[in-house]
Amino acid sequence: MKKKKQPTFEEMYYSYKKIIYFETAKYLKPLELIEESMQETLIKISKKYEKLVDMDEAARCVYIGKIARGTAINFFYKEVAAHNNVVYIEDLGEGEGDFSETEVIMSDIILDSNLEDSLDELIPGEREIIHLFYFEEIPYSEIASLLAISEDNARQRMCRAKRHLKKIMESKK
Numbered sequence: 001m002k003k004k005k006q007p008t009f010e011e012m013y014y015s016y017k018k019i020i021y022f023e024t025a026k027y028l029k030p031l032e033l034i035e036e037s038m039q040e041t042l043i044k045i046s047k048k049y050e051k052l053v054d055m056d057e058a059a060r061c062v063y064i065g066k067i068a069r070g071t072a073i074n075f076f077y078k079e080v081a082a083h084n085n086v087v088y089i090e091d092l093g094e095g096e097g098d099f100s101e102t103e104v105i106m107s108d109i110i111l112d113s114n115l116e117d118s119l120d121e122l123i124p125g126e127r128e129i130i131h132l133f134y135f136e137e138i139p140y141s142e143i144a145s146l147l148a149i150s151e152d153n154a155r156q157r158m159c160r161a162k163r164h165l166k167k168i169m170e171s172k173k
Contacts, residue, residue, distance in 0.1 A: 006053040009046060016064045023068035027076045037075040041068045071137045118168045126161035133158060 017038075024037045045052065045065050052060050094143070119127055132138045132146070146156040 009049055012045070012049075012052065012060075012064075013042065014108045016061065019061060019065050020068040023065050024072040027069070027072040028079075032071075033075060033079065036103050038068070040075070041071045044071065066137050088156060118165055118172065121168050122161060125157065126164055129154065129157050130161050130165065 019042050021034070024034050024041065027036055028034045035107055041064075046063060048063075048067075055063065065078065119130065122130070129143065129147075132143050133140070138146070139152045140151050140158075144151040149156065149157075
């Protein structure tokens with residue numbers, strides 16, 4: 001049986017750059033911010049190259065789209081925090097409101113000006129699991145695989161991290 005040729009990083013870039021752009025442009029304006037988010041997406045993709053080349057074409061496309069979307073949303077929230085603007089989901093224009101339920105729930109928390117400081121106070125493992133789940137939109141099963149733990153353990157860690165984050169944020173009120 002002939003082994004399928006694995007794409008190079010450059011081939012993946014040219015194959016998926018439109019997907020990365022469209023996923024990024026849904027959430028970001030102006031062009032400089034879109035380009036910056038796309039560059040960050042490419043860095044993340046390069047770090048996950050070994051995992052991506054082993055995926056079939058459809059799974060790779062979905063996974064790269066998720067990385068691009070998560071990165072763009074992170075940039076969106078950083079921009080909101082940097083300009084101290086309050087943005088309501090219902091005020092977003094056509095095509096900009098493709099937020100998942102998790103993102104809508106998290107938007108209330110993220111718009112809190114103390115969130116970034118509060119996240120910095122978490123221990124690295126707690127901060128990592130919150131980032132992977134909410135910002136990278138990685139499901140518990142993949143988080144468990146990435147961290148070499150069980151899925152139940154990943155859920156328990158998330159529960160502890162959220163409780164700790166809540167305590168930190170309440171202490172700042």
